[in-house]
Amino acid sequence: MSIVVEHEKRRREILEKALDIFMEEGFENATFQKIADRCGITRTTLYIYFKNKREIFNYSIKQLLGALEWDISGVRDNKELTCPDKLLRVISLILERLEENRRLLRVILDFLLYLSKNDGEVETKVRRRTLRLRHIIATMVIEGIRSGEIKAVNVRTADDLFYSLIESAIFRLVVLKRPSAGELKQAVELTISQMRLA
Secondary structure: OHHHHHHHHHHHHHHHHHHHHHHHHOOOOOOHHHHHHHHOOOHHHHHHHOOOHHHHHHHHHHHHHHHHHHHHHHHHOOOOOOHHHHHHHHHHHHHHHHHHOHHHHHHHHHHHHHHHHHOOOHHHHHHHHHHHHHHHHHHHHHHHHHHOOEOOOOHHHHHHHHHHHHHHHHHHHHHOOOOOOHHHHHHHHHHHHHHEOO
């Protein structure tokens, strides 16, 4: 059992150091050798844990999204909050995580550009990654409508609106290099206040 624990601990350490390399060098310029050097191990040892840099990168993103999903689930399961308050907290939480991880977002954008040149199925991969988040937002809107806390709105339109605000935050933080997504938080608050019943 301690071997499994040590293996997982080493994997996490590799992921943390690899993310630093990706953020410093970009996806395309990060190499397996650079990651191994940063971790203080050989490339052969690194192959024990991951088969290539793409697998390391995907696992890192999955780990980040898993942590975000865990936080979102905590908000969603909170019985003391109304549906509009849950929706506001979830989207605010996402915007905060985007602000905290702006360097990583740059690497993801770099990775998507790399994929578009070398893979061609970027839209499918992005859609697959975002589908779960969109489902959570849509479910929260539906729950709010059913509970009578949110006006009867077109769920798909509301989902598109909220997701567009998240996409806008990514664009502002990464491409425009804005220091925060504060104005978008205000837009989310205004939108949800207009959707509330009562």
